[in-house]
Amino acid sequence: MYIDLGNISTHLKHQYLQHAIVPRPICFASTVNAKGEVNLSPFSFFNLFSTTPPIVIFSPSRRVRDNTVKHTLENVLECPEVVINMADYNMVQQVSLTSCDYPRGVNEFVKGGFTPVKATMVRPPLVKESKISMECRVIEVKSLGNSAGAGNLVICEILCLHISDSILDEGGMISPLKFQSVSRLGGNWYSVVNSSNLFEVEKPDVNTGMGMDALPEAIRHSPILTGNQLAQLAGVPDYPDIDPTYNDKKLTDIFLYFSLIPEEMERELHSYAAQLLREGKVREAWQVLLALP
Secondary structure, three states, X not given: OOOOHHHOOHHHHHHHHHHHOOOEEOEEEEEEOOOXXXXXXXXXXXXXXXXXXXXXXXXXXXXXXXXXXXXXXXXXHHOOEEEEEEOEHHHHHHHHHOOOOOXXXXXXXXXXXXOEEOOOOXXXXXXXOOOEEXXXXXXXXXXXXXXXXXXXXXXXXXXXXXXXXXXXXXXXXXXXXXXXXXXXXXXXXXXXXXXXXXXOOOOOOOOOOOOHHHOOHHHHOOOOOOHHHHHHHHOOOOOOOOOOOOOOHHHHHHHHHHOOOHHHHHHHHHHHHHHHHHOOOHHHHHHHHOOOO
């Protein structure tokens, strides 16, 4: 499918982009206007963009249906401060409820059943139920246009963090297993981070990986190994040497049963290496592949 975004409706463009650019973290923003009236609203056009200074950006876009602006945008223009509260699975239904278009002056803390807590450095309150809250100063609001769906980039400097002890690991860092953060997909869909979908990818930046182009052709063009698995092999800094002390019964069995059929032995060795890579055993997978004659 090819889509020229200049030739479809704003509504359809909105739908495609929200389904394609996923998952998106949720900024649950509390703001106040010049009168001190509180607003609480979620935004999934949001992310971290700098550590020094600590900058996050969220975008209360103009409404697609009628091109009106949101109360949050009006508030940060009147009072350039915001508390960004992160959403987790235990509060996602309440967060969704606050996205309703209540009239100006209605307090979404009350509508969503949330508890306001006085912040330490800014005027908007924290959400007590949120396990992570960031007090921020708005340093710029950049309009991206006046048409329906146009974004307004609210550029925020984080002044301080509030983190619940309940989501910290033994080292005092945030544990994704304990936090169970949620993110937005397209339409009514959300995702949650938990033990069933968490996995680790070892970063190759400590020892620069040798790259796919350094893999032997027989491995690089393997019909068994996937792109991800080839990248695991290519993530080691140098082409490995055969370890004469490596002992593996299954490897021995493969040689025993398939040594007279080279094509079958290669397929079995690649399949076994793929199994080891799925288990994160890169060194062992290399020893299996190096056994190829």
